[in-house]
Amino acid sequence: MRTLHVETASSSYPVFIGEGIRKQASELLSSLNRPLTSILLITDEEVDRLYGEEMFRILEEKWSVKKVTVPSGEQAKSLEVYTRLQTEAISFHMDRSSCIIAFGGGVVGDLAGFVAATFMRGIDFIQMPTTLLAHDSAVGGKVAVNHPMGKNLIGAFYQPKAVLYDTELLHTLPQKELRSGMAEVIKHAFIYDQAFLEELLSIQALDDINSEQLNEMIYKGISIKSSVVNQDEKEEGIRAFLNFGHTLGHAVEAEYGYGQITHGDAVALGMQFALYVSEQAEGCQMDRELFTEWFKKLGYPHRIKQEVSTSVLVNRMMNDKKTRGGIIQFIVLKQIGQVADHAFSKDELENWLNKWRMEETA
Amino acid sequence: MRTLHVETASSSYPVFIGEGIRKQASELLSSLNRPLTSILLITDEEVDRLYGEEMFRILEEKWSVKKVTVPSGEQAKSLEVYTRLQTEAISFHMDRSSCIIAFGGGVVGDLAGFVAATFMRGIDFIQMPTTLLAHDSAVGGKVAVNHPMGKNLIGAFYQPKAVLYDTELLHTLPQKELRSGMAEVIKHAFIYDQAFLEELLSIQALDDINSEQLNEMIYKGISIKSSVVNQDEKEEGIRAFLNFGHTLGHAVEAEYGYGQITHGDAVALGMQFALYVSEQAEGCQMDRELFTEWFKKLGYPHRIKQEVSTSVLVNRMMNDKKTRGGIIQFIVLKQIGQVADHAFSKDELENWLNKWRMEETA
Numbered sequence: 182m183r184t185l186h187v188e189t190a191s192s193s194y195p196v197f198i199g200e201g202i203r204k205q206a207s208e209l210l211s212s213l214n215r216p217l218t219s220i221l222l223i224t225d226e227e228v229d230r231l232y233g234e235e236m237f238r239i240l241e242e243k244w245s246v247k248k249v250t251v252p253s254g255e256q257a258k259s260l261e262v263y264t265r266l267q268t269e270a271i272s273f274h275m276d277r278s279s280c281i282i283a284f285g286g287g288v289v290g291d292l293a294g295f296v297a298a299t300f301m302r303g304i305d306f307i308q309m310p311t312t313l314l315a316h317d318s319a320v321g322g323k324v325a326v327n328h329p330m331g332k333n334l335i336g337a338f339y340q341p342k343a344v345l346y347d348t349e350l351l352h353t354l355p356q357k358e359l360r361s362g363m364a365e366v367i368k369h370a371f372i373y374d375q376a377f378l379e380e381l382l383s384i385q386a387l388d389d390i391n392s393e394q395l396n397e398m399i400y401k402g403i404s405i406k407s408s409v410v411n412q413d414e415k416e417e418g419i420r421a422f423l424n425f426g427h428t429l430g431h432a433v434e435a436e437y438g439y440g441q442i443t444h445g446d447a448v449a450l451g452m453q454f455a456l457y458v459s460e461q462a463e464g465c466q467m468d469r470e471l472f473t474e475w476f477k478k479l480g481y482p483h484r485i486k487q488e489v490s491t492s493v494l495v496n497r498m499m500n501d502k503k504t505r506g507g508i509i510q511f512i513v514l515k516q517i518g519q520v521a522d523h524a525f526s527k528d529e530l531e532n533w534l535n536k537w538r539m540e541e542t543a
Numbered sequence: 544m545r546t547l548h549v550e551t552a553s554s555s556y557p558v559f560i561g562e563g564i565r566k567q568a569s570e571l572l573s574s575l576n577r578p579l580t581s582i583l584l585i586t587d588e589e590v591d592r593l594y595g596e597e598m599f600r601i602l603e604e605k606w607s608v609k610k611v612t613v614p615s616g617e618q619a620k621s622l623e624v625y626t627r628l629q630t631e632a633i634s635f636h637m638d639r640s641s642c643i644i645a646f647g648g649g650v651v652g653d654l655a656g657f658v659a660a661t662f663m664r665g666i667d668f669i670q671m672p673t674t675l676l677a678h679d680s681a682v683g684g685k686v687a688v689n690h691p692m693g694k695n696l697i698g699a700f701y702q703p704k705a706v707l708y709d710t711e712l713l714h715t716l717p718q719k720e721l722r723s724g725m726a727e728v729i730k731h732a733f734i735y736d737q738a739f740l741e742e743l744l745s746i747q748a749l750d751d752i753n754s755e756q757l758n759e760m761i762y763k764g765i766s767i768k769s770s771v772v773n774q775d776e777k778e779e780g781i782r783a784f785l786n787f788g789h790t791l792g793h794a795v796e797a798e799y800g801y802g803q804i805t806h807g808d809a810v811a812l813g814m815q816f817a818l819y820v821s822e823q824a825e826g827c828q829m830d831r832e833l834f835t836e837w838f839k840k841l842g843y844p845h846r847i848k849q850e851v852s853t854s855v856l857v858n859r860m861m862n863d864k865k866t867r868g869g870i871i872q873f874i875v876l877k878q879i880g881q882v883a884d885h886a887f888s889k890d891e892l893e894n895w896l897n898k899w900r901m902e903e904t905a
Contacts, residue, residue, distance in 0.1 A: 191553065218868050260626055271692045278867050299661070302687065302698045303777070325664065330633045336664045337699065415665070505640050506580050 183400055187320055187407040189340055189414040196320060196344040196403055198396060203236060203309065203347040207243045213343055215305055216278040219245040221270055223293040224284040227253040228311050231353055236284055236309075247273045251292065255439035258292050258326045260335070266296045280305040280342070286312035286358075287319075287444070291333070294324030298339035308344040313351055313362025314445060316399045317369075319344050321410040321420075331500060332431060332439075338415050346403075348396050359387055360480055361445030364426075366398045368452060369405040372425050375518035377401055382475060422520040425512040426452035429534070432497035436489045442482075449481035457537045458523070459514040467517055484538070491538060495531040545762055549682055549769040551702055551776040558682060558706040558765055560758065565598060565671065565709040569605045575705055577667055578640040581607040583632055585655040586646040589615040590673050593715055598646055598671075609635045613654065617801035620654050620688045622697070628658045642667040642704070648674035648720075649681075649806070653695070656686030660701035670706040675713055675724025676807060678761045679731075681706050683772040683782075693862060694793060694801075700777050710758050721749055722842055723807030726788075728760045730814060731767040734787050737880035739763055744837060784882040787874040788814035791896070794859035798851045804844075811843035819899045820885070821876040829879055846900070853900060857893045 182199030197209055210217065220240055224233050229250045240246045249269050251257040270281075283293035283306060290308050297306030308319035325336025351359070370378035381398075384390060390398075406423065413420040430451030434442060456472060459465035477483055485494070498509060509530060510522040525533070544561030559571055572579065582602055586595050591612045602608045611631050613619040632643075645655035645668060652670050659668030670681035687698025713721070732740035743760075746752060752760075768785065775782040792813030796804060818834060821827035839845050847856070860871060871892060872884040887895070 216867070260622070264622055267690055267697055268692070271690060271696060274862070276867050299657075299697050299699055301696060302685065302700050323664065328629055328633060330630070334633060334663060335629055335661050337661055338664055500636070505578070505638050 183396075185400070185403055185407060187340075187344075188411045189322065191338075191414060192340045192342075194341060194343050196346065196407070198346040198348065198399055198403070200349045200392065200396075201347060202345060203232070203350070204239060206236070206239050206309075206345060209343065209345055210280075210307065211243075215280070215342060217244060217280055217305075218278040219273065219275055219280075220247070221266075221273060221275060221279065221281045222246055222248045222284055223251065223266065223281060223289060223296070224248065225251050225253040225257060225286070225289050228285045228289070232284075232311070232350065240282070251289065253288075255288055255327070257288050258333075260326055260328070263292065263296060263326050266293070267300060270296065270300050275300065275304070277301050277304055280307060282307045282309055283319075283341075284309045284311065285315075286310065287315045287317075290315055290319050291323070291325050291336070294322075294339060294341065295326055295336050298324055298337040303339065305342045306339075308341045310344065310346055311350045312354060313359055313395070313399070314365060314443075316346070316362065316402050317365040317406060319346070320403050320406050322414065332435065340414075344403075346399065348392070348399065351395060352392075356387055356480075357443060359390075361443035363387065363398075363479070364445030364448045364452070364481070366402045368423075368425055368448065369402045371452065371514065371517065372422055372512075372520040373405045373409075373518060374401070378517060382471075385478060387479060421510060421522060422512055425514075425520060426450075426455050428498050428501055428509065428511055429454045429494065431501065432494045433485060433489070435497055436493060437486070446482050449476055450483070450485060452476075453483060454534065454537050455511070455513060457540070458511065458533050461536075462533065463513045463515060463521070463523060465514045465516055467514075491531060491534050495527060495534060498530060499527050545758075547762070547765055547769060549702075549706075550773045551684065553700075553776060554702045554704075556703060556705050558708065558769070560708040560710065560761055560765070562711045562754065562758075563709060564707060565594070565712070566601060568598070568601050568671075568707060571705065571707055572642075572669065573605075577642070577704060579606060579642055579667075580640040581635065581637055581642075582609070583628075583635060583637060583641065583643045584608055584610045584646055585613065585628065585643060585651060585658070586610065587613050587615040587619060587648070587651050590647045590651070594646075594673070594712065602644070613651065615650075617650055617689070619650050620695075622688055622690070624654065625658060625688050628655070629662060632658065632662050637662065637666070639663050639666055642669060644669045644671055645681075645703075646671045646673065647677075648672065649677045649679075652677055652681050653685070653687050653698070656684075656701060656703065657688055657698050660686050660699040665701065667704045668701075670703045672706065672708055673712045674716060675721055675757070675761070676727060676805075678708070678724065678764050679727040679768060681708070682765050682768050684776065694797065702776075708761065710754070710761065713757060714754075718749055718842075719805060721752075723805035725749065725760075725841065726807030726810045726814070726843070728764045730785075730787055730810065731764045733814065733876065733879065734784055734874075734882040735767045735771075735880060736763070740879060744833075747840060749841060783872060783884060784874055787876075787882060788812075788817050790860050790863055790871065790873055791816045791856065793863065794856045795847060795851070797859055798855060799848070808844055811838055812845070812847060814838075815845060816896065816899050817873070817875060819902070820873065820895050823898070824895065825875045825877060825883070825885060827876045827878055829876075853893060853896050857889060857896060860892060861889050 322340035325333035684702035687695035792810040
């Protein structure tokens with residue numbers, strides 16, 4: 182087991198990473214030295230089917246536990262499910278010394294984290310990610326639910342008290358989900374670690390990744406993420422750099438319809454566009470062809486469906502949380518491993534997106 | 544105009560207090576040096592009728608403003624109204640540099656503050672209290688909505704960027720509301736300031752309070768509140784002392800039905816019970832008779848309606864956010880101006896409440 186420490190302005194917490202560490206959950210939770218009267222274990226149907234009962238029993242040996250299951254997928258991040266979870270917490274007579282454990286992927290983490298952030302004005306919560314993608318979302322304290330008019334529009338910055346990352350759970354992850362999570366690992370490398378990117382480039386197929394490599398990727402990804410969050414918890418400055426690939430990525434996800442494309446596939450598209458913009462508008466030197474081919478080889482999409490119009494995507498991007506006064510701060514690379522933002526008007530962005538799409542279909 | 548500064552672990556902000564200062568809202572907001580693209584002005588029907596249009600026009604001279612009105616009274620603090628306000632904020636294309644102004648009493652402050660705390664993970668908000676009671680709730684960053692199963696169960700600790708307290712607005716306040724707010728002023732004196740309490744005791748009728756006294760009471764009340772919040776923003780320690788009178792007060796409010804008794808009247812009942820417990824269980828020396836008479840003279844209730852049973856109230860108290868593991872931390876006085884907590888089991892509390900009620904009806 183390896184342990185990382187995330188430090189933010191508001192708190193500090195450990196990230197435990199290791200094969201099979203869910204079985205040590207009791208000791209790890211106890212080591213936090215928090216008062217703990219009862220636990221609400223929130224998970225989704227998929228994770229529940231595989232590991233729900235086991236996890237419940239591990240915790241139940243020591244605490245009073247209630248397990249609540251939400252639907253798998255993005256639709257669980259609704260105000261309706263959020264309200265139901267609040268009701269469950271109250272009915273279970275939880276108090277300010279109770280704790281919520283988010284046992285699942287990013288959806289469960291965001292949702293359960295927002296419940297914890299707002300139940301009785303905030304109780305402890307623990308992230309137990311079960312996907313590779315969640316290596317990103319489980320660290321940093323961004324929690325949220327969706328509004329019918331946009332993703333993650335209702336939420337908070339609220340840090341977990343610990344992250345327990347049992348990488349054994351990733352063995353049952355479908356390849357599509359592994360690829361989705363891998364996109365965030367790649368992103369972390371692009372923006373902050375050229376050497377790490379070169380290591381990653383040696384991966385020619387997702388099936389080749391062994392357990393040790395996976396652990397290393399998670400460790401490095403979380404290290405980068407946590408160093409950014411450390412410097413800027415509330416996304417007032419450099420934390421926005423983590424949105425590399427996400428401006429277009431979020432718009433694509435929304436237009437395709439949630440569940441129609443994975444987050445990572447959408448972000449991979451967004452990164453390919455961001456690389457194009459970095460090269461063309463920012464003069465970033467790179468072998469873009471190589472990256473494009475590599476994304477393809479790993480199974481990522483490399484073009485946006487034709488029926489989705491550029492203007493619709495640009496409108497989506499302009500409604501992004503990072504837009505201020507009609508100007509969008511778009512994240513680009515100055516060079517590989519070095520990130521910056523570039524202010525674009527709506528028209529400029531539309532122009533670049535059109536050009537990239539023409540290149541891609543050429 | 545007088546200015547106080549509230550300092551908490553997470554932030555620091557000014558409280559401007561003065562007659563007619565709503566007319567200087569533009570200058571005061573500008574003096575905060577925050578980016579500000581647009582304003583959502585949230586108010587209730589009652590305040591809107593008297594001051595809504597005027598306030599809207601004052602702000603509109605300088606910013607893009609949308610005014611949204613919620614029903615007057617506790618029922619506005621629901622998840623339904625909360626959701627509607629989120630939708631309004633999104634439809635108005637608010638971004639992270641937008642700001643929410645809570646223009647109303649405690650209900651509007653709590654509700655609008657929770658919207659601000661969670662819209663796009665938190666945007667600026669400004670408290671503009673219009674009641675005396677709100678001198679308490681506008682400072683300290685407790686924001687929340689109610690769940691059908693309990694008051695303020697869903698919320699956050701989220702500080703405003705400023706409090707603009709125009710005491711001229713209090714001139715149109717009904718006496719019932721003035722008395723309600725006065726209860727929190729009295730509470731602040733009881734727990735932290737014996738000399739202030741003695742000044743207050745010289746008030747023989749609410750009608751006798753002049754404008755200068757009112758300003759002074761608000762200034763002193765907020766000073767005490769802010770010094771407590773400064774030491775303990777998240778109610779992990781001494782902030783709980785501010786709940787003096789509130790454990791029973793909240794239970795009474797809930798059992799009578801919200802709107803059937805004012806918050807202040809319920810807290811006044813709670814304080815009278817807490818004084819009894821302080822004297823009987825804690826050995827606090829006081830002329831309790833004098834206080835009881837004074838509460839009566841000011842128009843506060845001095846006994847709980849007979850049809851509300853003690854056991855029902857105690858059950859409510861045991862569901863309070865301050866209960867941990869079946870033990871309630873009940874706030875008592877060691878002496879006037881000096882506060883402490885006392886752990887009670889359910890049975891003990893029921894016993895004391897029965898005794899006090901018997902005394903009161905004797």
